[in-house]
Amino acid sequence: NAGVTQTPKFQVLKTGQSMTLQCAQDMNHNSMYWYRQDPGMGLRLIYYSASEGTTDKGEVPNGYNVSRLNKREFSLRLESAAPSQTSVYFCASKLPRSEQYFGPGTRLTVT
Amino acid sequence: QKEVEQNSGPLSVPEGAIASLNCTYSDRGSQSFFWYRQYSGKSPELIMFIYSNGDKEDGRFTAQLNKASQYVSLLIRDSQPSDSATYLCAVNTGRRALTFGSGTRLQVQP
Numbered sequence: 001n002a003g004v005t006q007t008p009k010f011q012v013l014k015t016g017q018s019m020t021l022q023c024a025q026d027m028n029h030n031s032m033y034w035y036r037q038d039p040g041m042g043l044r045l046i047y048y049s050a051s052e053g054t055t056d057k058g059e060v061p062n063g064y065n066v067s068r069l070n071k072r073e074f075s076l077r078l079e080s081a082a083p084s085q086t087s088v089y090f091c092a093s094k095l096p097r098s099e100q101y102f103g104p105g106t107r108l109t110v111t
Numbered sequence: 112q113k114e115v116e117q118n119s120g121p122l123s124v125p126e127g128a129i130a131s132l133n134c135t136y137s138d139r140g141s142q143s144f145f146w147y148r149q150y151s152g153k154s155p156e157l158i159m160f161i162y163s164n165g166d167k168e169d170g171r172f173t174a175q176l177n178k179a180s181q182y183v184s185l186l187i188r189d190s191q192p193s194d195s196a197t198y199l200c201a202v203n204t205g206r207r208a209l210t211f212g213s214g215t216r217l218q219v220q221p
Contacts, residue, residue: 031207031208033208040119040213041213042199042211042212042213042214043155043199043211045208048207048208050207056207058208090154090155094209097142097143097203099145099157099160099209100145100157100201100208100209101157102154102155102156103154104153104154105153105154
């Protein structure tokens with residue numbers, strides 16, 4: 001039981017490049033989330049998916065897109081990376097009225 | 112006003128002391144409350160949750176909830192250097208995602 005997995009662990013992009021962050025969970029959770037974490041800012045919600053086939057914007061969605069490919073997988077895409085998107089990205093999943101489980105994170109640097 | 116507020120710290124306590132971490136929230140409809148611990152460079156991990164007013168104890172950790180005052184706290188007894196981390200308070204307001212505070216950094220001095 002791997003829990004929540006994320007790939008890649010580290011990534012360096014140039015401004016304007018695109019990439020997709022992958023997330024998968026094997027806990028049969030319906031809800032999945034993407035957060036970014038910046039120093040002093042805490043965890044800020046980018047997008048979430050309450051169930052397969054649905055996605056909704058969170059607090060900071062600009063510059064990102066998501067896909068809920070199936071119940072297990074929820075990907076985050078940066079179409080044209082900007083230095084302001086340098087951050088640590090966490091994927092999480094949960095059951096209703098329960099705690100969230102986090103993946104190990106992706107450290108992204110945009111130069 | 113932020114939805115979930117925490118003092119950023121650092122909170123410094125000597126080894127063996129009680130560390131007291133505090134969190135206030137703005138949404139009176141909040142239903143459940145979580146404390147996560149995050150070591151530097153790692154992902155958050157759940158250490159406690161509480162739903163009802165009062166105290167909930169788990170080993171060296173006690174969570175306290177006062178819904179009337181919109182206040183939740185975490186006490187760590189017999190603090191150890193391994194408890195040094197950032198502690199995140201999270202609140203379930205009934206929306207689909209937890210709302211997190213920005214965290215309190217705890218330093219336990221040997």
